[in-house]
Amino acid sequence: MKTLLPAPFVAGTAVLVCCLALTACSTPKGNPLPAGQGLAEVHRFFLADRLYLLPAPHARLYVEVDAVEGCVPSGAALDKLRSFLGAYCNKPGGIEIARSDVIPLKDARGISPSALARRYLDGPPENPAASSPAFIYVLFYNDALCDQVPATASGPQAKGARPRPRARNRNPHVEIGPYPAMIYLNTRSPIGFKWEQKWNLLHEAGHVLGLAFRPVGASAGHCLNRACLMSGAGRYRYLGLQRRLCEQCVAQLAEAARQSPSTNQRFVGPVLVRSEAGYHVLSLPHREKVIVGELAENDCREFAAAVRAATPAPGGDENDWRSECRLKEEASHEPAALRDILKRAKAEPDELVRRVLSRLCAQVCAGWYCAHGQYGDAVSTFREAILLSPDDDWDYNGLAWIKATCPDSSVRDGKEAVGAATKACELAEWKEWNWIDTLAAAYAEAGDFKRAIGFEEQALRTGKPSEPEQKEMRDRILLFKQSQPFRERR
Numbered sequence: 001m002k003t004l005l006p007a008p009f010v011a012g013t014a015v016l017v018c019c020l021a022l023t024a025c026s027t028p029k030g031n032p033l034p035a036g037q038g039l040a041e042v043h044r045f046f047l048a049d050r051l052y053l054l055p056a057p058h059a060r061l062y063v064e065v066d067a068v069e070g071c072v073p074s075g076a077a078l079d080k081l082r083s084f085l086g087a088y089c090n091k092p093g094g095i096e097i098a099r100s101d102v103i104p105l106k107d108a109r110g111i112s113p114s115a116l117a118r119r120y121l122d123g124p125p126e127n128p129a130a131s132s133p134a135f136i137y138v139l140f141y142n143d144a145l146c147d148q149v150p151a152t153a154s155g156p157q158a159k160g161a162r163p164r165p166r167a168r169n170r171n172p173h174v175e176i177g178p179y180p181a182m183i184y185l186n187t188r189s190p191i192g193f194k195w196e197q198k199w200n201l202l203h204e205a206g207h208v209l210g211l212a213f214r215p216v217g218a219s220a221g222h223c224l225n226r227a228c229l230m231s232g233a234g235r236y237r238y239l240g241l242q243r244r245l246c247e248q249c250v251a252q253l254a255e256a257a258r259q260s261p262s263t264n265q266r267f268v269g270p271v272l273v274r275s276e277a278g279y280h281v282l283s284l285p286h287r288e289k290v291i292v293g294e295l296a297e298n299d300c301r302e303f304a305a306a307v308r309a310a311t312p313a314p315g316g317d318e319n320d321w322r323s324e325c326r327l328k329e330e331a332s333h334e335p336a337a338l339r340d341i342l343k344r345a346k347a348e349p350d351e352l353v354r355r356v357l358s359r360l361c362a363q364v365c366a367g368w369y370c371a372h373g374q375y376g377d378a379v380s381t382f383r384e385a386i387l388l389s390p391d392d393d394w395d396y397n398g399l400a401w402i403k404a405t406c407p408d409s410s411v412r413d414g415k416e417a418v419g420a421a422t423k424a425c426e427l428a429e430w431k432e433w434n435w436i437d438t439l440a441a442a443y444a445e446a447g448d449f450k451r452a453i454g455f456e457e458q459a460l461r462t463g464k465p466s467e468p469e470q471k472e473m474r475d476r477i478l479l480f481k482q483s484q485p486f487r488e489r490r
Helices: 012-020 039-046 075-088 113-120 194-208 234-239 247-256 297-309 335-347 351-371 375-388 393-405 414-427 433-445 449-461 467-481
Strands: 060-068 094-103 134-141 182-186 265-268 271-276 279-284 287-292 322-327
Touching (some): 060 075, 075 194, 113 297, 182 194, 265 297, 271 297, 287 297, 351 393, 393 414, 393 433, 414 433, 433 449
Parallel strands (some): 060 134, 134 182, 287 322
Antiparallel strands (some): 265 271
């Protein structure tokens, strides 16, 4: 049975089960924000600073501070942070800054900062008697440890060899989206010396509050006033030249404090939830989960627990963003609603969210349409998904499979099937046996049975198909040798 579309297209319940099995697939790593997108444009979409500056929807603010051994911040630095946040964040329930874990050196070696954050981030303590607070997480770490061999490693590298340093932002920084609640403080940065630590911490906290992502008087997220704390020329901070906000930055915060509260974002524990029409995006450092359907707070708790429990890969790439998608049962019976989500997702700025949404909606809708004999609707759904996410191999493969194997001859098109299947294989770098299997079926529909046999044999050699899948593929080879294409059953 194909993993993308149900085969045969007969029982609607079986079709739905097949499609639901696809809803936890993860996307490849990559930057979730579109290339060329300006910081100001990204900030204007997320506007997460309102969660901190305004009293609603969170009347309290909880700041968790973790530090790798040897990088523990001074009490003076955290006192400065408390005063800074207290001056600009309207939180009638109070602001709490909590020292949390001191991470042992042995546990920090070979682990990227974002992976450390996912492992040690706890979030605010659960308190049923109090409302959920807004949340900021601060990690003080030594970047030199990230490229070292983990203490648990064995083999040649454990004898002193060091892996090649990975590309990452080694300066103190925040990430504007999708999880802007995270402050990275590398104490070994060229601008991370201890005497500058508290000023760098305030500078990054200013970014969390939305400074200086504005079209006037700022560039690349930094104030153009060199005497301002939010200036990008951080080397002047320790001289006392950049320890206060300029009038323009103060005015920006005052203006933001007069805006309406966020209606589609909130924190559930440490998880930032962004709710859009028909779906919800749950975010933690470099991890996202999209929930299609009604959101329950327990979904957020399960997501946080799964992220925390995942074992980080030694030497993991800080740019390793991953997103997954889950379809709730009540939403799985509404193909029209899912197709509407697919259309609306064109406005989604997060590329990974857009990709998993297009993949899920296309797969489930196409499976439903095929189960009910509406093959033309299945084809148009995949075409919509390809327009939405043109570099997603899954959607090309789905289109190719229908065009190659559909029981309705008016839908089949061997030439288009070969083109779509080839594109899917290229995008997957010819590593996905299912896609090569589809290409074989496409060539058979196009009448080129020699290539069909060759690609089916290649599919058998690629990956690890199960025994039943291998049997189906060998059966298709027998068909192709008899110059017969493969057809799904009605």
